[in-house]
Amino acid sequence: MRPQEAIRVLLSSGPGKAGIIFFLALAAVSLYAIVAYPLDFGLRFWNNPAIWADNPRNAPPAWSNTFTHLRRVEHTTFRATEPAAVIPGAGVETRLYTFDLDYRFEESPAFTSFSLRHLTYYSRPPLITLSLARPDGREMLLYRHAVRGPDPGESPPVSRYVEAPLRVYLSGDDTVLWNIADFLGREFEMELPLSQLRGMVDEIAFGIPGGDGQGFRVLPGDYTITVAVKVYHPQDSISEVVFVLGGSVYGLMGTDTLGRDLAVGLLFGFPIALFIGLVTALLATTMGTLMGILSGYQGGKTDIFIQRFCDVLGNIPLLPILIFLIFVLGQKLMLVILILAAFGWPGLTILIRSMVLQLRSGQLVEATRALGASPWRIMLRHIFFQIAPFVLAQMIFFTPAAILAEAGLSFLGLGDPSIPTWGQILEFGFRTGAVYAGYWWWVLPPGLLIVLTAMTFVLLTLGMEPVVNPRLRS
Amino acid sequence: MALLRVSDLRLYYATVGGVLPAVDEVSLIMEGGEALGVVGESGAGKSSLALALMRTLPRNIALYDGIIEFEGVDCSKLSDEEFRKRIRWQRIAMVFQGAMDSLNPVMRVGHQVAEPLLLQPGVSREQAYAAVQRQLELLLLPPEVFQRYPHELSGGMRQRIMIAMALILSPKLVILDEPTSALDVIIQAQIMNVLKRLKGELGLSILFITHDLALASDLCDAIAVMYAGEIIEQGGVEEVLTEPGHPYTQKLLATVPRLKSEAIPEFIPGAPPDMTHLPQGCRFHPRCPHAFERCRRERPLPFRPNPRHQVRCWLWRGRP
Amino acid sequence: MSLATTLALRGFTLFCVLLVVLLLVVITLGATGFSDRMLQATISEEMRGLRQSLAQTIRDPDQLEQVLHSRHQQLIDYYHLDKPWYFRLPNTVSQVLTLDLGEARTMRSFKGSSRVADIVMERLPNTILLVTTAMLITAVIGLLAGVRLATRAGSRADRVVSFFLASSYALPAWWVGIFLILIFSFKFALFPSGGMYSLPPPQEGMARLLDLLRHAALPIITLVLVSFGVWTYVVRTMVLNTAQEPFVSVARAKGLPEPLVRRRYILRVAAPPILTNLTLGLAGSIGGAILTETVFNWPGMGRLYYDAIMAADESIIIALTFIFTLVYIIARFILEVSYIILDPRIRYV
Ligand SMILES: Nc1ncnc2c1ncn2[C@@H]1O[C@H](COP(=O)(O)OP(=O)(O)OP(=O)(O)O)[C@@H](O)[C@H]1O
């Protein structure tokens, strides 16, 4: 059957159509992930705690708010590289970085933090102020910081916060406490001891006194966070200002116990799953087909040897041997793929051999052989092309098996640590007790994606059935 | 009273390509002790006719009607259950086409032959097995065959086992669907001899399906020729073979090689019709050398050149 | 070929499988230097203990060193550590084949033994209990549902169900397990999320059995869920294929009542191919069992695998690899024997 015809048959069945659509979707997402993230994503991002430091831990996805009775704070990170406004002055210049926040939640933030990266100044060190404009019209100064002056021997331009950014955890900072106490006294005539204020920073900043003289209730509305940087030289620069509203729900897929954005990890899992499945299947089917054709076409001792070998190799239970080999030889993804392929081909060889035997005794091959065609030519032209659709179907069938095997291995804690896969995300959740804590957003999606991916190939296999088995074509 | 009287029997299949009239307006009469040969090309509907008589129908039936009267009983009035209990295998038995696949591969053949007998009330296992042994003997099979599995038997042996199975309840009529076609000539001759003996000794009526006219003429008293679901000609062996009335039968006879004749066997020109898109008028007209206008328009009625002979062809219109 | 030869041949092939796995394990360990490191670790462990005990009695440091040194040489001799790994190969193979599996590094049996054989044997019955129960349930469901589906073959329901059954191939056991824990254990608190007995385990017979059932419920449901789809599908397809065979119509024509036809002519004939298909799925079930036990903390060999990986206990991992292959091969052999009994065509190949 010609390829066009095979595709037509595939498209004419429901499962085939669904399979192709799913597959294209998987491929598109994978492509996006590869383009959007570097290939060493695992080492550089996923396993780098600094990247995730600001994130809430074990936070459910933001959309889970729709199901809960209380609207929880959505974790939000504001970033700016350029000031929103500049107020010129004599010899000074105030650069304003402003972040507008539409606060519609029914709880106060888990925390707030502020950070600033790579600042360079040429004359006097800049002065940084962080203030909050509240929906009730009140202004609140939260934090003021003077950048450290030049060290002895240091001469301008001076750079600060290059290696590690200036990171202020507002909820726990003492100067912030002072400012808050000040604010309460001025605006609400409340005098609270500092010790009591500690831990209430965010509650007060985003709330008003509850009326009973003690607690605070959330004040919803539009807030503006302003970071004002007073600089004394026009060339002074700041590469990035960040304000984090610590939430208890996060993004599209939530976070894990290290605060990692699961959406990113899951996204990066797409190309890897496809890679594992397809490469393993390709290797195994190539090997299986070659050996099958050889065995069936050559016959004799070669045949017996290959068949005995397949009988033994194909009977080895895969997971135990995989666990053992990976444990001893090291947790490398390529190794997993090679092992899966090495133990996966014998089944196909046995099938291919019997097909080749049938074809070999066919008239066409007999005639060609009588005409003196070379065996290789016969094997390729008259045998391989005949069984090609079947081989392709087998390859598709093998793909989910490989994906599932790798996922199982990862789940046992033997995944390649430098390449995060869905199985590993799940395993980490399982090991750290996410299952027993009910962190569904962490443990369900990776498994669901594995199922979906495997399912795609099962659908394709079902769709391929009429291509392979003409009796089913109607 | 005729043993079997069939009138206007129709069996249509529902297929992907459309409705397929495998048996169309078939009428037959068989007397007791008589053998009727049904001949025709592959796909003519011979097996379908047999299945219709046995009421062992596949699922995809579009139409099944007509009258089958057996020993004076109108079978179409019997429910499936009654037919199974009273007629099938007790009165009419059958040897299906393809004996190779007609036996259960994981059961000993003796037991398979005995099964219908074991279902009869009051028959003990010993009696049944003894009856089976007698049948085997009748069919010239060695007694140890009883304990064998089908894959251990030759094709001819299996065919005879199937015949034994059909005869085990001493039916009045046996339908044999190409019982010899897969066998070599010697076994074929053996089986034909057995059949002739059964017919003579037991007075068995036989409906013998074949595409081999010579075989049919050897065993049968009457012949029916099927083409595209219809019986286009039927009559006594003598009549049909010596004075074939239908152009198709004439062609069919010409294809039979003859030892004593110089004539080279002919082939029938054209191909059998597509059963789901049958031609208008006479179904044979596209291949018929004598076809004229009416053949293309109207379906021929059965005509009787003589009382023992019936032909479905417009050429016979108006003849006595 | 006679029945005995057929059986012997199958047995031999399966034994080869065992041997190949064993060689693979031993050679991998040897060629990567892993076994040297393991032996060295064992020796240093022993030396440390010895130094402590001897330090009490032998006061003279020189003499102590000398004694220790000679003991060290003895141990190296004993373990043949002075020779390349392949000299140790025959010895190791025969040891493993006689189930002399060595000592675990850190893990202990429930009773406190550090012998690998003790640790594994203690857990083997738990695994067998779990897997066979699940398999039996799966088989019953699969047979009933498969036959039922086959009689409705071609209907819309059949197509939809077949499709879902076939795609349950894509369900990983461990994920199904996690899903069930989240729902039935975490959300509704109907079943415990893991283990085999409550803590402390009930002592009295009936209560203990009920407790066991409650703990086994989710793992068994998991195993059944992931495998019954494939079972049902296989049964359905095989029954359907057989039901179309001419001998089935012959049996009906003979006047056999429908239940008899179904039992004797369809199921009985379909049984061998069904069995073959399931034999092929056996290796997969072993994988499923390992993962399911891990998820549910079921104290069987599968969970032991996981614990050993976490504790990096080599000797247990090696032993389990061998034992799992052994169990698989025994199960496989049993299935093949039953196949030969079921199908007369195979009895004399
Ligand atoms: N179950 C069925 N469904 C649809 N079509 C069928 C079925 N059985 C037979 N046919 C068609 O009905 C026609 C008659 O078939 P039948 O088996 O009766 O022919 P036959 O005369 O016995 O042929 P042969 O000599 O090859 O046995 C053929 O065209 C065949 O393709």
Ligand SMILES: [Mg+2]
């Ligand atoms: Mg026929």
